[in-house]
Amino acid sequence: MTSYFLKRVFYMALTLFGASILIFFLYALTPGDFVDTSPKLTAERKLELKAMYGLDKPVVERYFIWMKNAFQGDFGYSLQYQQPVMSLLNDYIWNSFLLAITSTFFTWLIAISIGVLSAARQHSWFDALVTIGVFAAMSLPVFFVGLLFIKLFAVDAKLFPAGGMMTIGSKEAGFAYAWDVVQHMFLPVTVLTLLSVGTLTRYFRTNMLEVIQQDFVRTARAKGLKEKVVLHKHALRNALLPAITLLGFELPALFGGAIITEKIFNWPGVGQLYMQAFSVRDYPLLMGFTMFLAILTVIGNLSADLLYRVADPRVRLK
Amino acid sequence: MNALVEIQNLSTYFKSEQGVVKAVDALELRVHEGETVCIVGESGCGKSAAAMSLMRLIPEAVGSIVSGEIWFAGRDLRKVSKEEMRKLRGNELAMIFQEPMSSLNPVLTIGEQIMEPIMEHQGLSKKAAQARAIELIELVGIPRAKEIAKSYPYELSGGMLQRIMIAIAISCNPRLLIADEPTTALDVTIQAQILDLLRKIKDEAQTAILFITHDLGVVAEMADHVVVMYAGKVVEVSPVVELFEEPKHPYTQGLLRSKPVLNQRRAKLYSIPGQVPNPTTLGESCYFHDRCDQCLDICRVKQPPLRDGGDGRKVACWLYEEESVRGQ
Numbered sequence: 001m002t003s004y005f006l007k008r009v010f011y012m013a014l015t016l017f018g019a020s021i022l023i024f025f026l027y028a029l030t031p032g033d034f035v036d037t038s039p040k041l042t043a044e045r046k047l048e049l050k051a052m053y054g055l056d057k058p059v060v061e062r063y064f065i066w067m068k069n070a071f072q073g074d075f076g077y078s079l080q081y082q083q084p085v086m087s088l089l090n091d092y093i094w095n096s097f098l099l100a101i102t103s104t105f106f107t108w109l110i111a112i113s114i115g116v117l118s119a120a121r122q123h124s125w126f127d128a129l130v131t132i133g134v135f136a137a138m139s140l141p142v143f144f145v146g147l148l149f150i151k152l153f154a155v156d157a158k159l160f161p162a163g164g165m166m167t168i169g170s171k172e173a174g175f176a177y178a179w180d181v182v183q184h185m186f187l188p189v190t191v192l193t194l195l196s197v198g199t200l201t202r203y204f205r206t207n208m209l210e211v212i213q214q215d216f217v218r219t220a221r222a223k224g225l226k227e228k229v230v231l232h233k234h235a236l237r238n239a240l241l242p243a244i245t246l247l248g249f250e251l252p253a254l255f256g257g258a259i260i261t262e263k264i265f266n267w268p269g270v271g272q273l274y275m276q277a278f279s280v281r282d283y284p285l286l287m288g289f290t291m292f293l294a295i296l297t298v299i300g301n302l303s304a305d306l307l308y309r310v311a312d313p314r315v316r317l318k
Numbered sequence: 319m320n321a322l323v324e325i326q327n328l329s330t331y332f333k334s335e336q337g338v339v340k341a342v343d344a345l346e347l348r349v350h351e352g353e354t355v356c357i358v359g360e361s362g363c364g365k366s367a368a369a370m371s372l373m374r375l376i377p378e379a380v381g382s383i384v385s386g387e388i389w390f391a392g393r394d395l396r397k398v399s400k401e402e403m404r405k406l407r408g409n410e411l412a413m414i415f416q417e418p419m420s421s422l423n424p425v426l427t428i429g430e431q432i433m434e435p436i437m438e439h440q441g442l443s444k445k446a447a448q449a450r451a452i453e454l455i456e457l458v459g460i461p462r463a464k465e466i467a468k469s470y471p472y473e474l475s476g477g478m479l480q481r482i483m484i485a486i487a488i489s490c491n492p493r494l495l496i497a498d499e500p501t502t503a504l505d506v507t508i509q510a511q512i513l514d515l516l517r518k519i520k521d522e523a524q525t526a527i528l529f530i531t532h533d534l535g536v537v538a539e540m541a542d543h544v545v546v547m548y549a550g551k552v553v554e555v556s557p558v559v560e561l562f563e564e565p566k567h568p569y570t571q572g573l574l575r576s577k578p579v580l581n582q583r584r585a586k587l588y589s590i591p592g593q594v595p596n597p598t599t600l601g602e603s604c605y606f607h608d609r610c611d612q613c614l615d616i617c618r619v620k621q622p623p624l625r626d627g628g629d630g631r632k633v634a635c636w637l638y639e640e641e642s643v644r645g646q
C-alpha cells in the first residue's frame with residue numbers, strides 16, 4: 001500500500017511537471033501580453049513595465065522562475081488586479097465552489113434516484129417521460145435556460161433575485177445573510193443542475209439496467225429478498241462503482257467555475273474572473289488558475305483510485 | 319400420495335424480434351415430497367424457462383407465463399400475490415444456478431449473502447444468522463467456515479461458490495430445491511462432489527429436488543423420475559431406470575445413443591441428425607419429425623398428445639398410439 005502510494009505520488013509529480021510545461025509555454029509563447037494590450041502606454045514605459053514584471057527575460061528562464069515560486073505556493077502576481085494570484089483566487093473560488101458543490105450534490109442525488117427508478121421500471125411511462133425530459137434538459141443551452149428563468153422567476157414572478165450573490169447594500173449578518181445568499185443561489189443552482197443532471201441520469205440508468213440483468217441480482221430475487229433490497233443493496237452498489245471515476249473528475253469541476261452561468265447570473269465566481277483575465281491577457285492569473293486545476297485533477301484521480309479500493313473488494317492496489 | 323409440485327398445462331412465451339418463442343409449451347410436471355425429478359433436454363428446450371416460471375422469476379420485459387397452473391404445496395403459484403411469492407422464494411422454494419462465479423454479489427461478503435434469506439424469512443437476529451451461516455458453510459463441506467464467511471466471492475473457487483449457493487438455498491430448509499444445471503460450469507471431479515452434496519441434502523432433509531440438466535450421466539446418478547423436453551414440450555416422462563432400459567420416444571432413444579459408453583471404442587459417436595427447430599416457426603407438426611428416423615405421415619401434420627401408458631410412463635409420440643387414432 002505504501003509503495004503503491006509513493007509510486008502514485010511520483011507519477012503525479014511527473015504529470016504535473018508535464019502539465020506545468022504545457023500551461024506555462026502555452027501562455028508565455030502566445031504573442032503579446034498584458035503590457036502590450038494597453039494602448040495608452042508609451043514604448044519606454046512598456047519596456048520599463050516588462051522589466052519590472054520580468055517579462056523581458058528569456059522564456060525558459062521565466063519558466064524556472066515561475067516554477068520556483070510555484071513550489072513556494074506563489075503563483076505570481078495578477079497584473080490586472082495588482083494582487084497575488086493565490087489571494088485573488090481565494091477571494092473568488094469559494095463563491096464558485098458554493099454554487100458547484102450545491103448543484104453537484106443535487107445533480108448526483110437526482111440522477112441516482114431517477115436513474116434507479118427509471119431502470120427498475122424500464123419501458124414504463126415514467127421511464128419514457130424521464131428519457132424525454134432528460135434529453136430536453138440536456139439539449140437546451142445554458143444561456144437560454146438562464147435568461148428564461150430570470151424572466152420567469154425573477155422578473156415576472158419576482159420569486160428570486162435576478163443576479164448577484166447578495167442583495168446590494170445589505171448589511172445582514174449570520175442567518176439572515178445566509179438566507180439571502182441561498183435565495184440568490186436558487187436560480188443558478190437550478191440551471192446548473194438541470195443542465196448536468198441529464199447526462200448523469202442516463203449514465204446511472206444504463207449502469208443499473210446492465211447490473212439488474214446480472215446473475216447475482218437474479219440470485220437476490222431467488223432468495224426472496226424484498227425488491228427494494230434487491231435494487232438498493234445488490235444492484236445499486238454495483239452500479240455506483242464505475243461512477244467513482246466520474247466523482248474523481250468532479251473535484252476540479254467544483255473549483256473550476258461555471259463561466260456562462262456565472263456571467264448570466266452575475267455571480268462573483270472564478271469563472272467570470274477567468275474570462276476577464278483572458279480579455280486583458282492577465283497571464284499570471286491564467287497560468288496560476290490552470291495549474292491549480294491541473295493539481296486538483298491529479299488529486300481527484302488519485303482519490304478516485306483510493307476510493308475504489310474502499311468500495312470494491314476486488315480492487316487491490318499494487 | 320399428493321404431489322408437492324404439480325404443474326399443469328404451463329406455457330411460458332418469450333418475446334423476441336423474430337416473433338413469439340414458445341419457450342415452455344403446455345408443460346406437465348409433478349414432483350413428490352423428497353423426490354428428485356430431472357428435466358433433461360438440449361440447450362434452449364425450455365428447461366430453465368420452466369424452472370424460472372416455477373419461481374415466477376421470468377422478467378416481464380422478456381416474457382411471461384401465458385397459461386397453466388403451478389400447484390405448490392396446495393397453492394397455485396400463479397394466483398398468489400407478488401408479496402406472498404417473494405416470501406416463498408428462498409424459503410420454501412429455493413434455487414441454485416449454473417454459473418456460481420457470477421451468481422453471487424461481488425461486493426458483499428459470503429457470510430452476508432448467506433445471512434440475508436435467513437434474516438428475511440426466519441426473522442433471526444443478525445448474530446443468530448451469523449452463527450447459522452457459519453454452520454451452513456460447514457454443512458456444505460467447506461473448512462475454515464469463519465474465514466470464508468468474511469471473504470468475498472472473487473476469493474473462492476467455482477466449486478466452493480457453488481457450495482455457498484447450495485448453503486444459501488438450503489438455509490431456510492426449503493421443501494423444493496431447484497437446481498438449474500448446477501454442475502455444468504464446473505470440472506468433473508468438482509461436479510461429482512456437488513452431486514454428492516445434493517444427494518446428502520436430499521437424504522437428510524427429505525428435500526424434493528427439481529434438477530435441470532443436459533447431462534444424462536447426471537440424470538442417471540440423481541433422478542428418481544425423468545422428464546425429457548424437446549423444443550418447449552415434454553416428450554417423455556418416466557422413472558429413471560425404465561428410461562435408460564427402454565427409452566420410448568425416438569428423441570430419448572437418440573439422446574441415449576449419443577452418450578459415450580466407457581470401455582467401448584467407436585470411431586464416431588452417434589448424433590441425432592439435423593438441428594433443433596427454430597422456435598419462432600414451429601407449426602402443427604410434431605416438433606421432432608424432421609430429425610426422427612421413425613417419422614410417420616401424421617407426424618408431419620399433427621402433434622402427438624402426451625399419453626399416459628398406465629405404467630408410470632408417459633410419452634408423446636404417434637408410434638405408441640393406436641392405429642385408429644393415428645388415422646392411417
